[in-house]
Amino acid sequence: xxxxxxxxRNGESGFVMxxxxxxxxALGLCGILFGLCACKNENPDxxxxxxxxxxxxxxxxxxxxxxxxMTRLYRKATLKKYGYTRESFLAxxxxxxxxxxxxxxxxxxxVARLDSVLDPESFIKKKEEEAAKAKAKKExxxxxxxxxx
Numbered sequence: 192x193x194x195x196x197x198x199x200r201n202g203e204s205g206f207v208m209x210x211x212x213x214x215x216x217a218l219g220l221c222g223i224l225f226g227l228c229a230c231k232n233e234n235p236d237x238x239x240x241x242x243x244x245x246x247x248x249x250x251x252x253x254x255x256x257x258x259x260x261m262t263r264l265y266r267k268a269t270l271k272k273y274g275y276t277r278e279s280f281l282a283x284x285x286x287x288x289x290x291x292x293x294x295x296x297x298x299x300x301x302v303a304r305l306d307s308v309l310d311p312e313s314f315i316k317k318k319e320e321e322a323a324k325a326k327a328k329k330e331x332x333x334x335x336x337x338x339x340x
Contacts, residue, residue, distance in 0.1 A: 244273040
């Protein structure tokens, strides 16, 4: 069955959608948009080494100044330490800056990292807990010598 061709007010003929079809189309489009918004990632994947490198560089800027030669040397050493090139670090930065879903979690993790740097006892305690969990998990998974699973 072909869609009816009707004339509009200007005398042009073409496909004309009924109000019910227009409403259904708008409702479906709103549903799709709502679904996409509801499915956004609440905890985006931001690399922990990026957070550490970012914080280290910002601390150096505060200590030596943004344009200081010492800051530039420290920045190069930091990128090397965490395995970034200038381009890969900037690409990761752009990913965070261009996606609003990444910004708040990124800032929260930067603040947590700064807090751990300012309070080394809690940082050490956290690292010890992580190491203990990893060790317990490894022992739980790995079979003991002579044991067959």
